[in-house]
Amino acid sequence: MLSRRVQQIGFSPTLRISALAQQRRSEGVDVLDFAAGQPDFNTPERIKQAGVAAIDNNQTRYTPNPGTVELRQAIVDKLARDNGLEYGLDQVVVSPGAKASLYFALMALLDPGDKVLVPTPYWVSYPEQIGLCGAEAVYVETSLADGFKVTPQQLVAAGAAGCKLVILNYPNNPTGAAYDPAELEALAACCVEHDLWVVADEIYEKLLFDGQQFRSIASFGAGIRDRTVVINGVSKAYAMTGWRIGYAAGPKEVLAGMGRLQSHATSNAASVSQAASVEALQPDDAELLHMREQFQKRRDLLLAGLRGMDGVECNKAGGAFYLFPDISGLFGRRWAKGTLESGSDVAEFLLEEASMAVVPGEGFGAPRHVRLSYALATERVEEGVRRMAGAIAGLS
Numbered sequence: 001m002l003s004r005r006v007q008q009i010g011f012s013p014t015l016r017i018s019a020l021a022q023q024r025r026s027e028g029v030d031v032l033d034f035a036a037g038q039p040d041f042n043t044p045e046r047i048k049q050a051g052v053a054a055i056d057n058n059q060t061r062y063t064p065n066p067g068t069v070e071l072r073q074a075i076v077d078k079l080a081r082d083n084g085l086e087y088g089l090d091q092v093v094v095s096p097g098a099k100a101s102l103y104f105a106l107m108a109l110l111d112p113g114d115k116v117l118v119p120t121p122y123w124v125s126y127p128e129q130i131g132l133c134g135a136e137a138v139y140v141e142t143s144l145a146d147g148f149k150v151t152p153q154q155l156v157a158a159g160a161a162g163c164k165l166v167i168l169n170y171p172n173n174p175t176g177a178a179y180d181p182a183e184l185e186a187l188a189a190c191c192v193e194h195d196l197w198v199v200a201d202e203i204y205e206k207l208l209f210d211g212q213q214f215r216s217i218a219s220f221g222a223g224i225r226d227r228t229v230v231i232n233g234v235s236k237a238y239a240m241t242g243w244r245i246g247y248a249a250g251p252k253e254v255l256a257g258m259g260r261l262q263s264h265a266t267s268n269a270a271s272v273s274q275a276a277s278v279e280a281l282q283p284d285d286a287e288l289l290h291m292r293e294q295f296q297k298r299r300d301l302l303l304a305g306l307r308g309m310d311g312v313e314c315n316k317a318g319g320a321f322y323l324f325p326d327i328s329g330l331f332g333r334r335w336a337k338g339t340l341e342s343g344s345d346v347a348e349f350l351l352e353e354a355s356m357a358v359v360p361g362e363g364f365g366a367p368r369h370v371r372l373s374y375a376l377a378t379e380r381v382e383e384g385v386r387r388m389a390g391a392i393a394g395l396s
């Protein structure tokens with residue numbers, strides 16, 4: 001009865017583990033949530049108040065399909081200020097979340113049968129969205145030893161010349177990988193040379209650690225800018241996941257196509273959320289800096305903890321709020337319910353034996369890994385390290 005299109009997609013694995021953890025919690029277990037894909041902070045007060053004011057002022061009707069002029073102007077200003085990218089208002093579309101922006105970008109660019117380069121580990125929704133377009137993902141494996149960064153040589157070896165598009169996400173979910181400008185410039189040159197479109201998922205732009213400066217791949221000249229759709233939003237940087245505001249910027253024709261798609265799929269993003277996002281994008285980063293500082297501290301804590309565990313190997317993530325350890329050193333060891341043989345096994349083991357929720361790597365194309373989000377209070381991160389180390393010590 002279901003269409004082939006829908007039969008091919010699974011439920012988001014990130015959400016599945018959260019639901020399992022929720023169930024354990026409802027049974028009275030104190031589960032540490034290392035599975036969350038969102039900041040644990042509240043939306044900053046000034047942004048919430050802008051939303052409240054929008055309701056009071058009756059900004060509660062449809063807005064223009066690609067977003068209000070005020071929000072698109074705030075986005076244009078932000079892209080110029082932070083990223084050195086000049087766009088017109090007609091080159092920006094606001095959507096209900098960056099996930100929707102990504103989907104519309106892929107739908108606007110891909111025909112059935114087109115090939116898309118996807119570096120692994122990847123964010124769970126890319127393969128599904130590519131499949132929904134009838135296109136084919138071509139996976140390019142990156143490794144922990146290389147900090148999970150893809151190189152131009154790898155793109156070429158994977159058949160860049162025969163592909164239409166590459167999805168680049170940095171800082172990366174799930175690995176935290178962040179590129180430096182020289183690496184990005186080389187990737188940009190490769191994309192121009194091989195006539196590749198780029199969908200640049202920059203949703204974690206603001207969560208970059210150790211003083212690194214973010215560069216958008218679109219900022220390395222007109223050649224790459226004119227073949228890149230930049231995806232960003234307010235969800236992660238401003239703790240606004242529930243407001244559902246994402247945006248895309250890029251070549252006018254592509255953005256117009258995305259706007260047409262959106263006009264028949266969702267219409268505009270929520271009017272109140274758009275008003276709050278105008279405030280979020282003002283150049284006042286005090287709350288953001290506080291949040292980033294906290295995340296960096298927690299990353300350091302968790303990284304040191306993981307690196308101290310036998311059978312666990314982890315790279316130093318440069319951004320986002322995830323660590324993605326290789327836990328294959330635990331494979332073959334036994335616990336009460338069997339032998340550990342995959343990321344899923346380890347996630348189940350940790351939920352049962354350490355009462356902590358982590359996401360198995362399978363959904364990210366990396367079954368030798370699990371993803372730990374450190375979007376939870378510092379004391380909870382410390383407690384998680386203790387519990388995990390204790391559970392691993394109990395393996396035989």
Ligand SMILES: Cc1ncc(COP(=O)(O)O)c(C=O)c1O
Pocket residue numbers: 037096097098099100123169172173201203233234235241244245246
């Ligand atoms: C890499 C990546 N891209 C896009 C999104 C979607 O963000 P939004 O909540 O704005 O739809 C997420 C959210 O988890 C993400 O991790």
